[in-house]
Amino acid sequence: MLKKLSDKVYYMPQYSETDRPTLGLICGENFSVIVDSGNSPAHARDFLNLVEQIDIAPVKFVVITHWHWDHIFGMDTMKLLSISHNQTKDRIEYLKTLTWDDASLDSRVETGEEIEFCSSMIKLEMPTRDHLKLKAPDISFNSTIELDLGGVRCIVEHVGGVHAQDSSIIYIPDEKVMFLGDCIYQDFYSGEWSYDLNELTVLLDKIKKYDVDYYVTGHQDPKTHAELWSWMDELIQIGEIVGEESSLDKAVARYNEVQKTLPSEEQLEYIQNFVSGNQKKLIRNEA
């Protein structure tokens, strides 16, 4: 069953075993819109089967939050008009030139173009990929695009961030719901998982300007306004404590000094993320 988040918004929960992200459904009086297309033809079909069971206006569009495989591999199966940011379309056009068999994935992991996590999840979700066909979005936009579904509007806005520079959010003002995709997550495509305090602050300012009761994230359960912002506030606080520090030991020592307590496992991971971000910045500046 699809879960109902508000009067006109539904979602299918994420499934971490094979990295299936949360998929969304926004229902207007004239037509309905899907958020993200799933990580495989099977994921897309599972979602469409659930959508068919509820009495709503026909689904006309799928909006894509960012280019990562787990959000786009179901696009061709959905047979809908697809919408994304320009950069998302460009990235998918490139992905279409690649091959996705085990040997090709392994060699891209070898060269560092693909990461081991995604390669193994792709193999788990789709043991064979002979019939996998990637599709580039039909409609692309530059900064924002607005959809009027009849009685309910969607604002799609490009927000970027370290996780994927092309990330867009989908905001439904009438329902006070926002789909974040993966935009608040770490950069995990360039070495150690990392955050950058500056980029995170810029991103969160873009998100904060909207009045939201529920946030839907790509790989967790939806979060209330209070839940998301207590998490983000803590993340920012850790980023501020780490500052420009690029040594993990020194950053942890500073955390102990400021907070008068040892970091939890999760807090330690975030400290590591900001330290890694600082290290990447140093390498960039040297280059």
Ligand SMILES: [Zn+2]
């Ligand atoms: Zn992602």
